[in-house]
Amino acid sequence: MKFGIVVFPGSNCDHDCYHAVKHVLGQEAAFIWHANPDLNGCDALIVPGGFSYGDYLRAGAMAAISPALTEIKAFVKRGNPVIGICNGFQILLESGILPGAMIRNKDLRFICKDTFLRVENNNSKFTNKFNDKKLISLPIAHAEGSYYADAEELKRLEGEGRVLFRYADKEGNVSNDTNPNGSLLNIAGILNKEGNALGMMPHPERSMESIVGNEDGRLIFESMIEAVS
Amino acid sequence: MKKAKIHVMLKEGVLDPQGKAAHKSLESLGYKGIEGVRIGKYIEVTLADDADGDRDKLVREMCQRLLSNPVIENYEIEWEK
Numbered sequence: 001m002k003f004g005i006v007v008f009p010g011s012n013c014d015h016d017c018y019h020a021v022k023h024v025l026g027q028e029a030a031f032i033w034h035a036n037p038d039l040n041g042c043d044a045l046i047v048p049g050g051f052s053y054g055d056y057l058r059a060g061a062m063a064a065i066s067p068a069l070t071e072i073k074a075f076v077k078r079g080n081p082v083i084g085i086c087n088g089f090q091i092l093l094e095s096g097i098l099p100g101a102m103i104r105n106k107d108l109r110f111i112c113k114d115t116f117l118r119v120e121n122n123n124s125k126f127t128n129k130f131n132d133k134k135l136i137s138l139p140i141a142h143a144e145g146s147y148y149a150d151a152e153e154l155k156r157l158e159g160e161g162r163v164l165f166r167y168a169d170k171e172g173n174v175s176n177d178t179n180p181n182g183s184l185l186n187i188a189g190i191l192n193k194e195g196n197a198l199g200m201m202p203h204p205e206r207s208m209e210s211i212v213g214n215e216d217g218r219l220i221f222e223s224m225i226e227a228v229s
Numbered sequence: 230m231k232k233a234k235i236h237v238m239l240k241e242g243v244l245d246p247q248g249k250a251a252h253k254s255l256e257s258l259g260y261k262g263i264e265g266v267r268i269g270k271y272i273e274v275t276l277a278d279d280a281d282g283d284r285d286k287l288v289r290e291m292c293q294r295l296l297s298n299p300v301i302e303n304y305e306i307e308w309e310k
Binding site: 057058061065093094099100101103104105106107108146148149150182 | 239243244245246247250294295296298300301
């Protein structure tokens with residue numbers, strides 16, 4: 001299987017994603033420069049984290065109108081899996097592939113720490129390898145991760161099982177106290193309506209090997225591989 | 230209609246942590262009776278003299294497509310002659 005990793009000026013998690021799928025999981029991987037996006041041969045895409053275009057105007061706003069996004073939208077429409085991580089999530093929101101928007105963290109700080117995530121739906125293209133695992137731990141690293149959508153949209157996301165991950169404590173409880181950034185309903189990751197595009201603020205590519213203390217991120221990429229095969 | 234002065238503000242009901250922080254700081258400076266502080270963006274777009282078409286419509290379109298995010302923000306345009 002071949003993963004394409006879309007690179008914008010200012011992306012900085014692109015090489016981590018490459019390492020994760022290529023060296024840890026033994027899949028094919030290729031960088032795709034945003035200005036001349038050739039997605040031929042890619043089975044899945046990763047829109048990595050970072051600070052595309054310096055976060056000018058709004059995080060992800062400039063990247064969302066780059067040539068790559070036209071191609072990514074068509075790629076999503078054809079039913080292929082796409083994961084947007086951190087700034088990648090913000091880009092998928094700004095481009096309209098996913099509903100809602102990100103605002104500044106409630107305490108205005110850039111937060112870099114491990115979080116526990118409750119897995120709300122283990123029957124998606126990104127969680128089919130989770131089996132009974134209902135709780136994972138992944139790090140977050142962002143300043144604009146407070147998810148916002150209007151009440152109607154939130155109801156739709158909930159009703160359709162499209163909230164995939166929620167910030168929780170180590171027992172899996174979800175409350176205001178376990179919400180690091182002010183995200184509505186503790187949302188950490190959501191799916192598009194068709195279920196083939198995921199946006200998530202936590203970084204699975206940083207939790208791929210026991211040597212770094214945590215392998216929970218593997219499950220997400222392994223699920224994508226399962227979904228494609 | 231040469232220069233568009235655009236104010237972009239978070240919609241009512243969208244949490245504005247910057248505004249809240251500034252509000253608290255103003256109170257810690259001793260200012261009383263503040264009901265609220267909201268922080269937004271100010272953008273100027275200057276059009277070329279020979280720009281075609283409906284200038285107001287054009288700048289509105291720019292606001293909707295890039296300069297604001299309609300999910301969380303409203304915008305207002307004021308024209309400088």
